[in-house]
Amino acid sequence: MSADEWLADTRTSYDTGAAGYADVVRDILGGRQPHLNAALDLFAGQVLAAGGGPVADVGCGPGHVTAHLHDQGVDAFGIDLSPGMIEQARSDHPGLRFEVGSMTDLDLPAASVAGLIAWWSLIHIPDDAMPTVLGHFHRVLRPGGPLQAGFHVGDGPSAEADGRGAPDTVDGHRRRPERMAAWLRDAGFTVEAQWEFNMGTDRPGAVLFARR
Known part of the structure; x- marks a missing residue:
């Protein structure tokens, strides 16, 4: 599948399920998972x-992470x-900044953001496109700026039945933390820490903490 095809499929899937997905994640930071x-x-x-x-929240979805960071005093968009x-x-x-854009061609100036976060938004990026995406992340971050990436842990693609309220037509890639860490290092990042959670369940996750 070409890049244009999987991007179009991903866009259509999330366009269709936007309201349902927002309902699912709206309270995820409100106490259900305080570790997040x-x-x-x-x-x-x-x-x-x-x-x-x-600070760029790339793949922001309905904006719940952007809003949380804003509430912590961060100039997040x-x-x-x-x-x-x-x-x-x-x-x-309302009042926060949100814009349409693709992480495969991130339309931000070089060294223009103080931090970048990609929470469960890399899951639809195929392996062969990951170096391009992380290269854009490195380009737009200021030297020393932190990056945080969250993702599903596992091996290979799997249909993402995550309650978005619409039939899911795109695969979500589950990845091992060591593989994500290697991609980040190859892109020029220093990986400072990794945190895994929900291990032993059907939905394990990980967050990597890195810096440009």
Whole structure:
């Protein structure tokens, strides 16, 4: 499948399921998984300790992570491939900045963001496109800026039945933390830590903490 094809399929899937997905994740940071809040708060603290500045939430979906970071004092804005998701984010979080864009061709100037976060938004990127995406992340981050990436843990693609409220026509890639860490290092990042959770369940996850 060509890049244009999988991008179009991903866009259509999330456009169709934007409202349902927003319902699923709206309270995920409200106490259901407090460890996720802790990861975000650590990221926010890193950005603020370095003097602050704009932070890109790439693959922001309905904007729940962008809004959480904003509540922590971070100048966060969201970017998503899906116009439907961006419309949902603007509706749920008026006053915050959200724009349509693709992480495969990230339309941001070099060294323009103080931090970058990609929470479960890399799951639809095929392996052969990952170096391009992470290369864009490295390009737009300021030297020393933190990056945080969250993803499903496992091997290979699997249909993502994540309750978005629409039939899912795209694969979600589950990956091992060591593989993601190797890609990040190859892109020029220093990987500082990795955190795994929900291990032993049918939905294990991981967050990698890296820096440009």
